[in-house]
Structures are given as structure tokens and as C-alpha cells.
Amino acid sequence: MSRLLALLYGTACYAVFLATFLYAIAFVTGAGVPKHIDNGVPATLPVALGIDLLLMTLFALQHSVMARPAFKRWWTRFVPAHIERSTYVLASSLALALLLWQWRPLPLTVWEVQGDVARVAVHALSATGWLLVLSSTFLISHFDLFGLRQVWHHARGRGPAPETPFVVRALYRIVRHPLMLGFLIAFWAAPTMSLGHLLFAAVTTAYIVVAVKCLEERDLIAQHGDTYRAYQRQVPMLLPGRIRPAAVAESSVNAPTAFDAKRSTR
Template sequence: MIVFEHICLVFLWMLFCIQHSVFATAWWKQKMFILLGRSFRYYRFFYSFFAFLNLVLLLYFQFAINSPALWKVSGLLQLTSLATGLSGLVIMLSCIRKYFSVVTGIKAFAREKNQVAILQTGGLHKYTRHPLYFGTLVFIWSFFLLFPLVNNLIACGVISVYTLVGIHIEERKLINEFGESYKLYTRRVPRLIPRFPGRRHKLGQSFQETI
């Protein structure tokens, strides 16, 4: 029974990620635009709302599984995981706060005209092109190290693969949207792992661009 529940968890996480990606594609949005017409402006809001609802239900199922631990967590590992986990959470919340109205689609309810998209290169974006993804990965893997259960490992594994694939897709969209400006930005700032000013980065620079 436990094995079956973990197999279901893998399937549900994969389904969640695939659904999340498909509903965000230009092809699907074009279909929704034709179907919804002027009401399409609210698509992002309902897309985000149902994604959040599905995530809550998925996490409820995940934590309801009586999953075995892979090892016993030491005191040092607990402290380290808490420190890195809180750091990742702070990065996530900082990004979410900055893009909340855009990510959730709430701006569709505002009576202001559509604003031209601006390439974000300040703040955390000076160190990594995708700070939200970086913070998310740091947070979830820290959580796994703190609670090394099989169900948490499954979630971390699927989310990590989904994130790395999603970054490649998003990069293509950003190049199409911002053109040469984004290409120049990619030469200065690493894709995922932050690079801080003054840090020697010649060693491993090619590795940065692979992820």
C-alpha cells in the first residue's frame, strides 16, 4: 500500500507540473483568448488560483502518506538545513512580493492600462537570472534534508527536473520578448547559481550556463 501511494505521488507531481506548463504556453493561451474574448484578461488569475488549489491538495496527499525516513537527522544537519531553508524562503518571498500582482493575475482587476514589460536586472536579478527558482530549490532541498522522507524526496526530484526544464523554456520566451537586451544580460549574470561581484568565476562558468 505504501509503495502504491508513493507511485501515485510521483504521478500526481508529474501531472501537476505538466498541467502547469501546458496552461502557461502561448498555444494554450491563444486558444483561451479565442474562447474567452475580453474575459481573457482574468485568465492569469484563475490559472493561478486553481494551480494554488491543486498544490494545496497535492501537498495534503503527500504529507498524509506514512513515508519512511532515509536517515536520522543530526543536530548539525538540522541547524544547517534550517539556515539554508530560511534563506531560500526569504528569497522566494522577496520575489513573490515583487511580482505578486503579475504572477497571481490580480492586476487584471485594476483599472490601469496595460504596462509595457520591463526587463528586470536589479535587486536579486543582479546575481541570478532566476532568483525565484533558485530560492525555491534551496528551500525544498533544505526541507528534505530536515525531513528526509521518501515522499519529500519524490517532490524535490520532480520539482527540480520541472524547474530546470522550465528555465530553458522561459529563457526562449524572454529572448523573443526582449531580444538583444536579454542576450547581453545572460552574458553578465548566471542562469541559476548566483555569482556575486568580485567572485572569481572563470572556473565553472560553463557549468553555470548548463543549469
């Protein structure tokens, strides 16, 4: 019964994540949802800035602190290891849902792309960013990332899910963090950029750069040592650039494919 409950819990956490993530896409693009980034409860500029910055700070703190190895070691003293990742996914989804719910719009237009063809092209670029986010999760381990693999192994009585070997391939041979690159493209590719959208894009960009460089990559170096240092030298972090020949060939060793601050492999 406990195995079944853990499986149901993990599946429910994934469902909450999926619903929240899909709504977040519509929230950022302003498509098909009643409340998006440029509408909602009006507020004065100082109040809106304060609330929006607080919401993004809360999300960043939850997202980063709970992903740190030291926190996980402490947290799994109280939460079973096989549902630790699912619990993290649920907490992240709830923090994101709070941001989407309480966001205060700043609708002043900063720039606007003119012409139907140009606007369609920008929308297509945004969609490409979201597809890059999704495809990047499957290039590592989508179901491990969102806790389903862990609860499935537990439900089958196999004990802790073994670590998934990292394989440097496809997009991860071009940039170390293609998922984060996808988010950056999706956030900045807006045919109409409002002040609120610009605030959201700028703050999330700063958070991604700091979290990846100062937190995620530090954890990966601690875990993989010289293997990851070599990967850093061979492949750019976020922006495609010159790739050294050693990184071009597919590698099946346990070489890390970088992800974001929330990633955890079991």
C-alpha cells in the first residue's frame, strides 16, 4: 500500500507540474488564458514592482535552496528519498502557481514589433524556445527529473533508482544548458514587450545565469570533478559558439550534461 501511495503521490505531483507549466507558457505568451503577464489586478508602479520582485525572489529561493545537495541530505531525514524529487517538483509548481496568480501587470509598452510577418516570426521563435525546453528534458532523463522514475522503482520493489548515466549528445554538445537557453529564448521573444514582461525576462535571465554558474555548475564539478571541468572547456555554457573537437563526438561515459539548478539524478 505504501508503494502504491508513493506512486500515486509522484504521479499527482507530476500532473500539478504539467498543468502549472502549460499555464505558465500561456501566461508568458498571453495566449488563451484569462490572466496573463499583461493583465490582472492593477497597482501603482512601486507596488507592482515590489510584489512582482518578491514573487520572483520567493520562487528563486525555493527553486535553488531545495535543489542543493546539503539541503537534500537534511530533507531526506524527514521525507523518504523516493518521493524527495516529487516533493521538490510539487513545491516548485506551487511557488510558480503563486507567482502566476499574484503577478501585478505593468502594461506600459517598451517596444512592439510591427508587421504581421515579423510578429508571426517572433511567435515562432518563442515556440522554438519552449520546444527546446521540452526536448532538453528528454535528452537527459525527463521522468527522473520530475520524480516519476524514483517512485516507479520504489513501487516495483527495486529499492532506490540507480543513477542515470550522463551522456553528452545532441543539444548538449552545442551548449551545456540548452534547457536554460530555451527559457531565455521563450522569455525574450515577445512581439509586444511590456514593462512587466521586460521585468520578468530580465530578472529570470539574471537568476538563470547566477544559478547555473554559481550553484548548478559548482555542484556538478563537486560530483564529477575533472570530467565536468573538461566539458566546461569544450562546450559553451548558454550561447552557441566555438566547440572544441573533443566535444563533438558522442560520449557514453558518465560525463555530465548540465541542466539547471533544480536537476537531481538518483
